[in-house]
Protein backbone atom coordinates (compact mmCIF):
# COMPACT_ATOMS: atom_id res chain seq x y z
CA UNK A 18 0.00 0.00 0.00
CA UNK A 19 1.32 3.44 -0.93
CA UNK A 20 1.54 6.30 1.52
CA UNK A 21 -1.98 7.38 2.42
CA UNK A 22 -3.43 10.80 1.73
CA UNK A 23 -5.01 12.90 4.49
CA UNK A 24 -8.46 11.94 3.16
CA UNK A 25 -7.61 8.23 3.26
CA UNK A 26 -6.37 8.64 6.83
CA UNK A 27 -9.65 10.32 7.84
CA UNK A 28 -11.73 7.67 6.04
CA UNK A 29 -9.89 5.01 8.06
CA UNK A 30 -11.10 6.64 11.30
CA UNK A 31 -14.76 6.03 10.39
CA UNK A 32 -14.63 2.53 11.84
CA UNK A 33 -17.24 2.46 14.65
CA UNK A 34 -14.66 3.19 17.33
CA UNK A 35 -16.15 3.67 20.78
CA UNK A 36 -15.29 7.32 21.52
CA UNK A 37 -17.18 9.70 23.83
CA UNK A 38 -16.92 13.45 24.43
CA UNK A 39 -19.02 15.53 26.85
CA UNK A 40 -20.96 12.38 27.72
CA UNK A 41 -22.02 11.75 24.11
CA UNK A 42 -20.96 8.94 21.78
CA UNK A 43 -19.10 10.40 18.78
CA UNK A 44 -20.49 9.02 15.51
CA UNK A 45 -17.58 10.29 13.39
CA UNK A 46 -14.41 11.64 15.05
CA UNK A 47 -13.42 13.53 11.90
CA UNK A 48 -16.56 15.70 12.22
CA UNK A 49 -16.70 16.32 15.97
CA UNK A 50 -16.15 20.09 16.56
CA UNK A 51 -13.47 19.46 19.22
CA UNK A 52 -11.78 16.24 18.08
CA UNK A 53 -11.55 17.66 14.57
CA UNK A 54 -8.80 20.03 15.81
CA UNK A 55 -6.65 16.97 16.48
CA UNK A 56 -7.68 15.11 13.33
CA UNK A 57 -6.76 18.08 11.13
CA UNK A 58 -3.43 18.50 12.98
CA UNK A 59 -2.63 14.80 12.54
CA UNK A 60 -3.67 15.01 8.87
CA UNK A 61 -0.49 17.02 8.21
CA UNK A 62 1.45 13.78 8.68
CA UNK A 63 -0.31 12.37 5.64
CA UNK A 64 0.10 15.57 3.61
CA UNK A 65 3.86 15.59 4.20
CA UNK A 66 4.32 12.36 2.27
CA UNK A 67 2.83 13.93 -0.85
CA UNK A 68 4.52 17.31 -0.60
CA UNK A 69 7.44 17.62 -3.06
CA UNK A 70 9.74 19.36 -0.55
CA UNK A 71 8.74 17.60 2.68
CA UNK A 72 8.68 14.13 1.15
CA UNK A 73 12.46 14.34 0.73
CA UNK A 74 12.64 14.19 4.53
CA UNK A 75 9.50 12.28 5.48
CA UNK A 76 9.56 9.45 2.96
CA UNK A 77 12.08 6.62 2.63
CA UNK A 78 12.24 3.37 0.68
CA UNK A 79 11.00 0.22 2.35
CA UNK A 80 14.28 -1.77 2.55
CA UNK A 81 12.49 -4.98 1.40
CA UNK A 82 9.97 -3.84 -1.21
CA UNK A 83 11.48 -0.51 -2.32
CA UNK A 84 8.03 1.10 -1.90
CA UNK A 85 7.78 4.57 -0.29
CA UNK A 86 7.06 4.46 3.46
CA UNK A 87 7.16 7.04 6.25
CA UNK A 88 10.65 7.82 7.60
CA UNK A 89 9.21 7.56 11.11
CA UNK A 90 9.50 3.78 10.78
CA UNK A 91 13.20 3.74 9.97
CA UNK A 92 15.29 1.44 12.18
CA UNK A 93 17.73 3.83 13.93
CA UNK A 94 20.68 1.44 13.62
CA UNK A 95 23.34 4.00 12.69
CA UNK A 96 24.46 7.07 14.69
CA UNK A 97 23.40 9.67 12.09
CA UNK A 98 19.79 8.42 12.29
CA UNK A 99 19.41 10.50 15.46
CA UNK A 100 20.03 13.81 13.72
CA UNK A 101 17.91 12.63 10.79
CA UNK A 102 15.01 12.11 13.18
CA UNK A 103 15.58 15.59 14.59
CA UNK A 104 15.25 17.03 11.06
CA UNK A 105 12.12 14.94 10.46
CA UNK A 106 10.30 16.09 13.60
CA UNK A 107 11.30 19.74 13.47
CA UNK A 108 10.37 20.06 9.79
CA UNK A 109 7.07 18.29 10.44
CA UNK A 110 6.33 21.01 13.02
CA UNK A 111 7.22 23.84 10.64
CA UNK A 112 5.07 22.18 7.97
CA UNK A 113 2.12 21.89 10.38
CA UNK A 114 2.45 25.59 11.31
CA UNK A 115 3.95 25.04 14.73
CA UNK A 116 2.08 21.94 15.89
CA UNK A 117 3.45 18.42 15.69
CA UNK A 118 1.16 16.01 13.77
CA UNK A 119 2.19 13.52 16.52
CA UNK A 120 0.57 10.32 15.25
CA UNK A 121 3.72 8.41 14.37
CA UNK A 122 6.28 9.93 16.78
CA UNK A 123 5.27 8.26 20.05
CA UNK A 124 4.40 4.98 18.35
CA UNK A 125 7.72 4.70 16.55
CA UNK A 126 9.57 5.70 19.75
CA UNK A 127 7.86 2.74 21.47
CA UNK A 128 8.62 0.42 18.54
CA UNK A 129 12.28 1.44 18.80
CA UNK A 130 12.28 0.98 22.58
CA UNK A 131 10.68 -2.48 22.31
CA UNK A 132 13.07 -3.49 19.51
CA UNK A 133 16.06 -2.51 21.67
CA UNK A 134 14.71 -4.37 24.72
CA UNK A 135 13.83 -7.51 22.70
CA UNK A 136 17.42 -7.54 21.40
CA UNK A 137 18.87 -6.99 24.86
CA UNK A 138 16.63 -9.83 26.19
CA UNK A 139 17.83 -11.97 23.26
CA UNK A 140 14.26 -13.17 22.66
CA UNK A 141 13.98 -14.15 18.94
CA UNK A 142 10.19 -14.39 19.05
CA UNK A 143 9.79 -10.83 20.43
CA UNK A 144 12.43 -9.52 18.00
CA UNK A 145 10.47 -11.00 15.07
CA UNK A 146 7.07 -9.80 16.33
CA UNK A 147 8.11 -6.18 16.91
CA UNK A 148 9.93 -6.13 13.57
CA UNK A 149 6.79 -7.48 11.82
CA UNK A 150 4.72 -4.86 13.59
CA UNK A 151 7.09 -2.04 12.54
CA UNK A 152 6.74 -2.97 8.87
CA UNK A 153 3.01 -3.69 9.17
CA UNK A 154 2.53 -0.07 10.34
CA UNK A 155 4.97 1.30 7.76
CA UNK A 156 3.41 -0.56 4.81
CA UNK A 157 -0.15 0.30 5.78
CA UNK A 158 0.93 3.83 6.71
CA UNK A 159 -0.79 3.61 10.09
CA UNK A 160 -1.05 6.20 12.83
CA UNK A 161 -0.30 5.03 16.38
CA UNK A 162 -0.91 6.32 19.92
CA UNK A 163 1.45 5.33 22.73
CA UNK A 164 -0.37 4.08 25.83
CA UNK A 165 2.06 4.15 28.73
CA UNK A 166 0.52 5.99 31.69
CA UNK A 167 -1.75 3.88 33.89
CA UNK A 168 -4.35 5.52 36.12
CA UNK A 169 -2.14 4.38 39.06
CA UNK A 170 -4.47 5.01 42.06
CA UNK A 171 -2.32 5.50 45.16
CA UNK A 172 1.09 6.52 43.80
CA UNK A 173 2.89 5.26 46.91
CA UNK A 174 1.77 1.69 46.19
CA UNK A 175 2.63 -0.82 43.48
CA UNK A 176 0.03 -2.44 41.18
CA UNK A 177 -0.58 -5.44 43.43
CA UNK A 178 -1.09 -3.30 46.57
CA UNK A 179 -3.86 -1.07 45.19
CA UNK A 180 -7.51 -0.98 46.30
CA UNK A 181 -8.49 -2.42 42.94
CA UNK A 182 -6.24 -4.70 40.86
CA UNK A 183 -7.18 -2.71 37.72
CA UNK A 184 -5.39 0.58 38.54
CA UNK A 185 -2.66 -0.78 36.28
CA UNK A 186 -3.51 -2.54 33.04
CA UNK A 187 -3.03 -6.33 33.33
CA UNK A 188 -3.55 -9.72 31.76
CA UNK A 189 -6.77 -11.27 33.07
CA UNK A 190 -6.85 -14.39 30.90
CA UNK A 191 -4.69 -16.28 28.45
CA UNK A 192 -5.09 -19.04 25.86
CA UNK A 193 -2.65 -20.53 23.35
CA UNK A 194 -3.23 -17.78 20.77
CA UNK A 195 -4.31 -14.74 22.71
CA UNK A 196 -4.31 -12.82 25.96
CA UNK A 197 -7.20 -10.87 27.48
CA UNK A 198 -6.43 -7.53 29.16
CA UNK A 199 -8.30 -5.11 31.43
CA UNK A 200 -7.37 -1.72 32.88
CA UNK A 201 -7.19 1.91 31.79
CA UNK A 202 -4.52 4.19 30.35
CA UNK A 203 -4.81 7.95 30.97
CA UNK A 204 -4.02 11.16 29.06
CA UNK A 205 -3.54 9.41 25.70
CA UNK A 206 -2.64 11.97 23.03
CA UNK A 207 -4.51 11.46 19.75
CA UNK A 208 -6.12 8.24 21.04
CA UNK A 209 -9.46 9.18 19.43
CA UNK A 210 -7.95 9.60 15.98
CA UNK A 211 -5.26 6.97 15.44
CA UNK A 212 -5.45 3.56 13.81
CA UNK A 213 -3.42 1.63 16.38
CA UNK A 214 -2.78 1.51 20.12
CA UNK A 215 0.67 0.46 21.29
CA UNK A 216 0.63 -0.37 25.01
CA UNK A 217 3.61 -0.76 27.39
CA UNK A 218 4.05 -0.80 31.20
CA UNK A 219 4.65 2.52 32.93
CA UNK A 220 6.88 1.40 35.82
CA UNK A 221 8.85 -1.36 37.52
CA UNK A 222 6.98 -4.51 38.59
CA UNK A 223 7.70 -7.08 41.29
CA UNK A 224 7.66 -10.85 40.77
CA UNK A 225 4.08 -10.93 42.12
CA UNK A 226 3.09 -8.41 39.44
CA UNK A 227 3.88 -10.48 36.34
CA UNK A 228 0.37 -10.01 34.91
CA UNK A 229 1.04 -6.28 34.73
CA UNK A 230 4.24 -6.72 32.75
CA UNK A 231 2.65 -6.70 29.32
CA UNK A 232 3.25 -4.83 26.06
CA UNK A 233 1.08 -5.24 22.98
CA UNK A 234 -0.51 -3.55 19.97
CA UNK A 235 -4.17 -3.54 18.97
CA UNK A 236 -6.37 -1.59 16.50
CA UNK A 237 -8.07 1.37 18.22
CA UNK A 238 -11.57 0.11 17.32
CA UNK A 239 -11.13 -3.32 18.97
CA UNK A 240 -14.17 -4.59 20.90
CA UNK A 241 -13.98 -3.76 24.62
CA UNK A 242 -12.11 -0.45 24.19
CA UNK A 243 -13.89 2.76 25.27
CA UNK A 244 -12.37 6.25 25.05
CA UNK A 245 -13.42 9.41 26.89
CA UNK A 246 -12.07 12.71 25.52
CA UNK A 247 -12.41 16.16 26.99
CA UNK A 248 -12.79 19.24 24.82
CA UNK A 249 -9.86 21.59 24.37
CA UNK A 250 -11.02 24.18 21.84
CA UNK A 251 -13.38 24.12 18.88
CA UNK A 252 -12.23 23.77 15.30
CA UNK A 253 -14.72 26.41 14.15
CA UNK A 254 -13.43 29.23 16.34
CA UNK A 255 -15.79 32.22 16.29
CA UNK A 256 -14.25 33.87 19.31
CA UNK A 257 -10.73 34.62 18.11
CA UNK A 258 -9.71 36.56 15.02
CA UNK A 259 -9.31 34.12 12.13
CA UNK A 260 -5.79 33.02 11.22
CA UNK A 261 -4.62 31.97 7.73
CA UNK A 262 -5.27 28.34 8.74
CA UNK A 263 -7.33 27.03 11.68
CA UNK A 264 -5.55 26.60 14.99
CA UNK A 265 -3.71 23.34 15.72
CA UNK A 266 -3.58 21.09 18.76
CA UNK A 267 -4.30 17.65 20.14
CA UNK A 268 -6.91 15.95 22.29
CA UNK A 269 -6.21 13.30 24.92
CA UNK A 270 -8.40 10.40 26.02
CA UNK A 271 -8.88 8.10 28.96
CA UNK A 272 -8.77 4.66 27.33
CA UNK A 273 -10.59 1.82 29.10
CA UNK A 274 -9.83 -1.82 28.27
CA UNK A 275 -12.68 -4.10 29.32
CA UNK A 276 -11.63 -7.70 28.67
CA UNK A 277 -9.93 -6.91 25.37
CA UNK A 278 -8.59 -9.85 23.37
CA UNK A 279 -5.10 -9.45 21.93
CA UNK A 280 -3.57 -12.00 19.53
CA UNK A 281 -0.20 -13.25 20.76
CA UNK A 282 1.43 -12.22 17.48
CA UNK A 283 0.96 -8.65 18.72
CA UNK A 284 2.30 -9.26 22.24
CA UNK A 285 5.83 -7.99 22.77
CA UNK A 286 6.38 -8.61 26.52
CA UNK A 287 4.39 -11.09 28.60
CA UNK A 288 5.09 -11.53 32.31
CA UNK A 289 8.82 -10.77 32.05
CA UNK A 290 8.39 -8.53 35.11
CA UNK A 291 12.15 -7.92 35.37
CA UNK A 292 11.98 -6.00 32.08
CA UNK A 293 8.85 -3.88 32.75
CA UNK A 294 10.79 -0.86 33.96
CA UNK A 295 13.41 -1.28 31.28
CA UNK A 296 10.74 -1.11 28.57
CA UNK A 297 9.43 2.17 30.06
CA UNK A 298 13.00 3.44 30.35
CA UNK A 299 13.89 2.47 26.76
CA UNK A 300 10.77 4.22 25.44
CA UNK A 301 11.66 7.36 27.45
CA UNK A 302 15.21 7.28 26.08
CA UNK A 303 13.79 7.55 22.55
CA UNK A 304 10.77 9.71 23.33
CA UNK A 305 12.22 12.40 25.56
CA UNK A 306 14.31 13.53 22.65
CA UNK A 307 11.22 13.68 20.39
CA UNK A 308 9.66 15.86 23.07
CA UNK A 309 12.43 18.43 23.20
CA UNK A 310 12.63 18.59 19.42
CA UNK A 311 9.01 19.48 18.86
CA UNK A 312 9.14 22.18 21.55
CA UNK A 313 11.64 24.22 19.52
CA UNK A 314 9.26 25.58 16.84
CA UNK A 315 6.70 26.34 19.56
CA UNK A 316 9.23 28.36 21.56
CA UNK A 317 10.38 30.19 18.43
CA UNK A 318 6.94 31.45 17.50
CA UNK A 319 6.00 32.19 21.12
CA UNK A 320 9.15 34.32 21.44
CA UNK A 321 8.09 36.09 18.24
CA UNK A 322 4.63 36.73 19.70
CA UNK A 323 6.24 38.32 22.77
CA UNK A 324 8.47 40.58 20.65
CA UNK A 325 5.51 41.65 18.50
CA UNK A 326 3.35 42.28 21.58
CA UNK A 327 5.95 44.81 22.75
CA UNK A 328 5.98 46.49 19.32
CA UNK A 329 2.19 46.57 19.19
CA UNK A 330 2.26 48.43 22.50
CA UNK A 331 5.15 50.72 21.47
CA UNK A 332 7.38 49.63 24.36
CA UNK A 333 10.09 47.66 22.56
CA UNK A 334 12.88 50.18 23.27
CA UNK A 335 12.32 50.45 27.04
CA UNK A 336 15.18 48.94 29.04
CA UNK A 337 12.98 46.75 31.27
CA UNK A 338 11.28 45.42 28.13
CA UNK A 339 14.62 44.53 26.58
CA UNK A 340 15.39 42.57 29.78
CA UNK A 341 12.23 40.55 29.09
CA UNK A 342 13.41 39.96 25.51
CA UNK A 343 16.75 38.69 26.79
CA UNK A 344 15.00 36.29 29.20
CA UNK A 345 12.83 34.90 26.39
CA UNK A 346 15.71 34.56 23.94
CA UNK A 347 17.96 32.96 26.58
CA UNK A 348 15.29 30.39 27.36
CA UNK A 349 14.50 29.53 23.74
CA UNK A 350 18.10 29.38 22.56
CA UNK A 351 19.28 27.35 25.58
CA UNK A 352 16.56 24.77 24.91
CA UNK A 353 17.66 24.63 21.26
CA UNK A 354 21.34 24.34 22.19
CA UNK A 355 20.64 21.47 24.62
CA UNK A 356 18.59 19.68 21.94
CA UNK A 357 21.44 20.11 19.49
CA UNK A 358 23.92 18.81 22.07
CA UNK A 359 21.66 15.76 22.49
CA UNK A 360 21.47 14.79 18.84
CA UNK A 361 25.16 15.57 18.32
CA UNK A 362 26.14 12.79 20.78
CA UNK A 363 24.20 9.67 19.73
CA UNK A 364 24.42 6.61 21.98
CA UNK A 365 24.07 2.90 21.21
CA UNK A 366 21.20 2.09 23.60
CA UNK A 367 22.20 -0.71 25.98
CA UNK A 368 24.45 -2.17 23.27
CA UNK A 369 21.30 -3.02 21.25
CA UNK A 370 22.65 -1.45 18.06
CA UNK A 371 19.84 1.14 18.09
CA UNK A 372 20.87 4.76 18.52
CA UNK A 373 19.30 7.38 20.78
CA UNK A 374 20.22 11.01 21.41
CA UNK A 375 22.39 11.61 24.47
CA UNK A 376 20.12 10.80 27.41
CA UNK A 377 21.89 13.26 29.69
CA UNK A 378 21.40 16.14 27.24
CA UNK A 379 17.84 15.16 26.24
CA UNK A 380 16.77 15.12 29.85
CA UNK A 381 18.61 18.37 30.57
CA UNK A 382 16.79 19.93 27.60
CA UNK A 383 13.36 18.70 28.75
CA UNK A 384 14.01 19.71 32.36
CA UNK A 385 15.21 23.16 31.30
CA UNK A 386 12.19 23.56 29.03
CA UNK A 387 9.65 22.43 31.66
CA UNK A 388 11.24 24.27 34.60
CA UNK A 389 11.26 27.67 32.90
CA UNK A 390 8.16 27.63 30.68
CA UNK A 391 5.84 29.36 33.15
CA UNK A 392 8.28 32.23 33.57
CA UNK A 393 8.56 32.48 29.78
CA UNK A 394 4.75 32.74 29.58
CA UNK A 395 4.78 35.33 32.38
CA UNK A 396 7.18 37.49 30.35
CA UNK A 397 4.87 37.37 27.32
CA UNK A 398 1.82 38.13 29.49
CA UNK A 399 3.64 41.10 30.99
CA UNK A 400 4.55 42.55 27.58
CA UNK A 401 1.06 42.08 26.12
CA UNK A 402 -0.92 43.78 28.90
CA UNK A 403 -4.44 43.23 30.21
CA UNK A 404 -6.05 43.11 26.77
CA UNK A 405 -4.95 39.49 26.79
CA UNK A 406 -8.02 38.68 28.83
CA UNK A 407 -10.32 41.68 28.33
CA UNK A 408 -10.18 42.38 24.60
CA UNK A 409 -13.44 42.53 22.65
CA UNK A 410 -13.91 39.42 20.51
CA UNK A 411 -13.90 38.94 16.76
CA UNK A 412 -17.71 39.05 16.81
CA UNK A 413 -17.51 42.66 18.12
CA UNK A 414 -15.01 43.51 15.41
CA UNK A 415 -17.46 42.27 12.79
CA UNK A 416 -20.37 44.29 14.22
CA UNK A 417 -20.96 47.44 12.15
CA UNK A 418 -21.73 49.71 15.11
CA UNK A 419 -18.89 48.46 17.31
CA UNK A 420 -16.11 48.30 14.78
CA UNK A 421 -15.61 52.10 14.44
CA UNK A 422 -15.09 52.28 18.21
CA UNK A 423 -12.55 49.48 18.10
CA UNK A 424 -10.76 51.11 15.16
CA UNK A 425 -10.67 54.36 17.08
CA UNK A 426 -9.57 53.03 20.48
CA UNK A 427 -7.59 49.86 19.94
CA UNK A 428 -4.63 51.23 17.94
CA UNK A 429 -1.16 50.87 19.42
CA UNK A 430 2.52 51.40 18.65
CA UNK A 431 4.58 51.46 15.45
CA UNK A 432 2.83 50.32 12.28
CA UNK A 433 0.17 48.35 14.09
CA UNK A 434 -3.38 49.27 13.10
CA UNK A 435 -6.18 48.52 15.57
CA UNK A 436 -7.07 45.43 13.55
CA UNK A 437 -3.50 44.12 13.53
CA UNK A 438 -3.07 44.75 17.22
CA UNK A 439 -6.34 43.00 18.05
CA UNK A 440 -5.45 40.10 15.77
CA UNK A 441 -2.14 39.68 17.57
CA UNK A 442 -3.75 39.98 21.02
CA UNK A 443 -6.35 37.44 19.97
CA UNK A 444 -3.66 34.88 19.13
CA UNK A 445 -1.79 35.79 22.29
CA UNK A 446 -4.95 35.14 24.29
CA UNK A 447 -5.18 31.68 22.75
CA UNK A 448 -1.52 30.88 23.41
CA UNK A 449 -0.91 32.33 26.89
CA UNK A 450 -4.26 33.17 28.51
CA UNK A 451 -6.97 30.70 27.40
CA UNK A 452 -8.07 27.28 28.69
CA UNK A 453 -5.74 25.90 26.03
CA UNK A 454 -2.88 27.97 27.49
CA UNK A 455 -3.54 26.34 30.89
CA UNK A 456 -3.50 22.96 29.17
CA UNK A 457 -0.18 23.88 27.56
CA UNK A 458 1.39 24.81 30.92
CA UNK A 459 0.37 21.49 32.45
CA UNK A 460 1.40 19.63 29.31
CA UNK A 461 4.85 21.21 29.63
CA UNK A 462 5.28 19.80 33.11
CA UNK A 463 3.74 16.35 32.77
CA UNK A 464 3.66 15.24 29.15
CA UNK A 465 6.66 13.07 28.24
CA UNK A 466 7.29 12.56 31.97
CA UNK A 467 7.12 14.89 34.97
CA UNK A 468 10.12 16.64 36.58
CA UNK A 469 10.89 13.59 38.74
CA UNK A 470 11.17 11.37 35.65
CA UNK A 471 13.83 13.63 34.11
CA UNK A 472 15.68 13.96 37.40
CA UNK A 473 15.80 10.17 37.78
CA UNK A 474 17.33 9.90 34.32
CA UNK A 475 19.82 12.66 35.12
CA UNK A 476 20.96 10.73 38.18
CA UNK A 477 21.26 7.59 36.08
CA UNK A 478 23.18 9.24 33.24
CA UNK A 479 25.26 12.02 34.82
CA UNK A 480 29.00 11.23 35.09
CA UNK A 481 29.00 11.35 38.92
CA UNK A 482 32.26 9.40 39.29
CA UNK A 483 34.02 11.64 36.80
CA UNK A 484 32.98 14.72 38.83
CA UNK A 485 34.21 13.11 42.04
CA UNK A 486 37.48 11.94 40.48
CA UNK A 487 38.22 15.48 39.33
CA UNK A 488 37.61 16.75 42.86
CA UNK A 489 39.73 14.00 44.39
CA UNK A 490 42.62 14.93 42.10
CA UNK A 491 42.35 18.58 43.10
CA UNK A 492 42.14 17.84 46.83
CA UNK A 493 44.57 14.89 46.77
CA UNK A 494 42.09 12.36 48.23
CA UNK A 495 42.50 8.59 48.10
CA UNK A 496 38.98 7.64 49.24
Ligand SMILES: Cc1cc2nc3c(=O)[nH]c(=O)nc-3n(C[C@H](O)[C@H](O)[C@H](O)COP(=O)(O)OP(=O)(O)OC[C@H]3O[C@@H](n4cnc5c(N)ncnc54)[C@H](O)[C@@H]3O)c2cc1C
Pocket residue numbers: 123163164165166168169172173174202203204205206207269459460463464465466467468469470
Ligand atom coordinates in the same frame (compact mmCIF):
# COMPACT_ATOMS: atom_id res chain seq x y z
C1 LIG B 1 -1.08 16.84 27.69
C2 LIG B 1 -0.58 15.50 28.09
C3 LIG B 1 -0.39 14.51 27.13
C4 LIG B 1 0.03 13.23 27.51
N1 LIG B 1 0.14 12.25 26.55
C5 LIG B 1 0.40 10.97 26.93
C6 LIG B 1 0.38 9.91 25.98
O1 LIG B 1 0.16 10.11 24.79
N2 LIG B 1 0.61 8.65 26.43
C7 LIG B 1 0.85 8.37 27.73
O2 LIG B 1 1.05 7.21 28.07
N3 LIG B 1 0.87 9.36 28.66
C8 LIG B 1 0.66 10.65 28.29
N4 LIG B 1 0.68 11.66 29.22
C9 LIG B 1 0.89 11.30 30.61
C10 LIG B 1 2.18 11.81 31.23
O3 LIG B 1 3.26 11.02 30.86
C11 LIG B 1 1.90 11.82 32.76
O4 LIG B 1 0.98 12.86 33.00
C12 LIG B 1 3.14 11.97 33.58
O5 LIG B 1 3.94 10.83 33.46
C13 LIG B 1 2.76 12.18 35.05
O6 LIG B 1 1.89 11.16 35.49
P1 LIG B 1 0.52 11.54 36.21
O7 LIG B 1 -0.22 12.49 35.36
O8 LIG B 1 -0.14 10.29 36.62
O9 LIG B 1 0.95 12.35 37.48
P2 LIG B 1 1.57 11.78 38.81
O10 LIG B 1 2.53 10.68 38.48
O11 LIG B 1 0.49 11.48 39.77
O12 LIG B 1 2.40 13.01 39.30
C14 LIG B 1 1.91 13.99 40.22
C15 LIG B 1 3.01 14.26 41.23
O13 LIG B 1 3.21 13.09 42.03
C16 LIG B 1 4.59 12.77 42.07
N5 LIG B 1 4.67 11.31 42.24
C17 LIG B 1 4.21 10.36 41.40
N6 LIG B 1 4.46 9.14 41.90
C18 LIG B 1 5.09 9.31 43.07
C19 LIG B 1 5.60 8.43 44.06
N7 LIG B 1 5.52 7.11 43.95
N8 LIG B 1 6.18 8.97 45.15
C20 LIG B 1 6.27 10.32 45.30
N9 LIG B 1 5.82 11.21 44.38
C21 LIG B 1 5.22 10.71 43.29
C22 LIG B 1 5.15 13.27 40.74
O14 LIG B 1 6.55 13.44 40.77
C23 LIG B 1 4.38 14.56 40.59
O15 LIG B 1 5.02 15.59 41.31
C24 LIG B 1 0.29 12.95 28.87
C25 LIG B 1 0.14 13.95 29.82
C26 LIG B 1 -0.30 15.20 29.46
C27 LIG B 1 -0.48 16.25 30.52
